[in-house]
Amino acid sequence: DTGVSQNPRHKITKRGQNVTFRCDPISEHNRLYWYRQTLGQGPEFLTYFQNEAQLEKSRLLSDRFSAERPKGSFSTLEIQRTEQGDSAMYLCASRYDPGPNYGYTFGSGTRLTVV
Amino acid sequence: DAKTTQPTSMDCAEGRAANLPCNHSTISGNEYVYWYRQIHSQGPQYIIHGLKNNETNEMASLIITEDRKSSTLILPHATLRDTAVYYCIVRGLSGSARQLTFGSGTQLTVLP
Numbered sequence: 493d494t495g496v497s498q499n500p501r502h503k504i505t506k507r508g509q510n511v512t513f514r515c516d517p518i519s520e521h522n523r524l525y526w527y528r529q530t531l532g533q534g535p536e537f538l539t540y541f542q543n544e545a546q547l548e549k550s551r552l553l554s555d556r557f558s559a560e561r562p563k564g565s566f567s568t569l570e571i572q573r574t575e576q577g578d579s580a581m582y583l584c585a586s587r588y589d590p591g592p593n594y595g596y597t598f599g600s601g602t603r604l605t606v607v
Numbered sequence: 608d609a610k611t612t613q614p615t616s617m618d619c620a621e622g623r624a625a626n627l628p629c630n631h632s633t634i635s636g637n638e639y640v641y642w643y644r645q646i647h648s649q650g651p652q653y654i655i656h657g658l659k660n661n662e663t664n665e666m667a668s669l670i671i672t673e674d675r676k677s678s679t680l681i682l683p684h685a686t687l688r689d690t691a692v693y694y695c696i697v698r699g700l701s702g703s704a705r706q707l708t709f710g711s712g713t714q715l716t717v718l719p
Binding site for chain 2: 496525527533535536537540548583584585594596598599600601
């Protein structure tokens with residue numbers, strides 16, 4: 493297992509376009525998390541899945557954002573009608589639950605730039 | 608989860624010990640202290656965690672005060688590759704459905 497994989501690593505898009513990111517978690521991890529990180533700040537929680545069920549969404553996740561984990565394995569995060577304020581690093585993490593809170597494994601993220 | 612306070616930035620000379628403080632005065636009895644770090648352009652990485660006893664692993668040592676209101680992460684021989692943002696997080700050991708909550712962390716710069 494190569495850890496948590498995120499694609500693409502970088503994405504530049506024009507304002508108003510839609511973008512989709514993919515996260516492939518560690519295979520035996522049933523929990524998958526999405527975070528957003530802006531410059532100089534720590535990661536902020538967006539949403540998480542237990543297997544294929546989306547169990548919690550942050551208030552940061554506006555209706556332009558949607559996340560799926562259709563088969564309980566990989567996940568996608570889509571942003572519709574992108575805005576310049578969406579420019580950030582989008583991080584994915586996974587862990588096995590029930591399990592320790594030190595068991596989070598993060599991917600290297602997708603850096604989105606909206607121009 | 609209890610709130611944590613960390614200095615914004617610190618410098619350390621290469622080869623010296625880096626001591627990163629964290630205040631968590633509202634920590635409750637069943638909450639652990641976790642440390643993660645984030646090297647530039649990578650996701651956060653787990654370092655160490657502890658409840659009340661001092662802990663050591665291959666990466667670092669964690670010293671927790673007797674009243675558990677503060678802790679210090681020690682990198683005994685800092686290298687240039689330890690330059691990163693270090694996050695102190697307080698929460699329960701396991702079983703919580705909630706996510707990790709990150710603050711702004713401490714930017715540690717190891718100087719040659």
